[in-house]
Amino acid sequence: MPLPPTPDWAKLTEATYPHLTQPERDALTKIWATNYQNFHPLKSQLSGELDPEPGFDITSTGSLGESR
């Protein structure tokens, strides 16, 4: 059975943020339409052995998160 192309954003949004107003829900819907419009077809180029970007240096420290 083929995978669905995207999560069901409407259901996911409703389950995660049940208290959104309709305009807020519409804003999220618009973002999903933009974000995933062209992304999923690109996945056909992938193979499992490919490493994701970016690499990081294990000897570096990185920020430890002072802003709280």
Next chain:
Amino acid sequence: MTLTEAAAQLRSKQVSSLELTQQSLDRSKQLQPKLNAFLTFTEDQALQAARQADEDFAKGIDHGPLQGIPVAVKDLYYTRNTKTTAGSKIFADFVPAYDAAVVEKLKAAGAVLTGKLGMHELAFGITSNNAHYGAIRNAWDPTRIPGGSSGGSGVAVSAGMVFAAMGSDTGGSIRIPASYCGTAGIKPTYGLVSRYGTMPLGFSLDHMGPLARTSRDCAAVLNAIAGPDRRDAYSSKAAFTPIHIPATPNLNNLRIGISEEFLLEGVDPEIVAMVHTAARAFHEWGAKIVPLKLGWLRDVVAISHVILPAEAASVLEPHLSRRDDLGPEIRPLFEAGRLIPAVDYLQAQKLRRLYRAKSDNEIWTQCDILIAPSTAITAPKIGEQAVTLASGQQLEVRTASTLLVRAFNVLGVPAHSVVGGFHSNGLPMSLQLIAKPFAEASLLAAGARFEDETGHFRHKPPV
């Protein structure tokens, strides 16, 4: 006066750092009610640093071209004992205990920090119409946006408040304000400038860089701030070679790529004409023009639409319960980012590797510098959601501002904006020059030649 010219005047004793700094502070404060570029002035520290710079000059101590030069930084660079808000109500009272790596380096180079600049809330947008601190206004026309997210940085440089300003660029946030404000700006190669001590947005897409009047000024700042930093987990290990731009940069046999596909589609026709004029000019100066077909850059933009919201949501998740403290424009972007599946985020990062290889094979084997507009339109009005071109074509402001810049954040390559000319509406248009990783020197040299020959950067806004 440019930064480079001010540096020469300081050394020939035509002006002191204290005089330059006082002028900078006076102009910034005079224009603040009109343009709202600054969030915080650091006047006492600035005057103290200026006196120190003058004392050093008197003793023959010279830390380089930034010594004694008034500059300012976007308010997401940590500054010890000085408030750092990132343009957010959430961080309204955040006072870091240390300086960002870039701020450390600017101070070590003798630069005079006059204050912290306003920005789009949490750097997640392009208007700089900030819900908490007010709209930042374009010096060319205060009814228009300066672009963003480094809006205050663009305005402060364009209105002559400071000689250079630090910005950050996750999806165009240096190049968009450079475009709308008529300044130069450079997003360096990912990892060339330390992100340590900056408020992140998309940690694998965030690039720190300067906005200034010219390419030469950008080079002066980059020379001071670039280089490895073990405190940034993604910092490049390669030693940085300082950039020297010759008096007349030689462009003979430089291969300049141009793509009608994608990079000149959906663009204001006057801006398209500006890019074609620039290509002809580069050819006259000795460069070879190489036509490319880069429609696939649109796929790279699609990848950024998955990576950025997911990373931004991970950055802000500890604070997302404070919904009311987030502006209504950016709140849904973070909330949406939380719902992106981990698998999709990782697939996007894998695709990024594939497209980086594709850019090596299909762009950087063919040309040395790719040219394109920085933005598809000139600065829109504050509050405008869409613009209609003379041709009748309607463009959505956010898309028209970001579409031509975002791909180069995903690819991590250096991208440099210079003033490309002026539109018939009187506003600046911006030429973007892009190169392979760590080729900042050739980008800035080409930008300098373009500026020297055209003089567009000399035009000043009417403030």
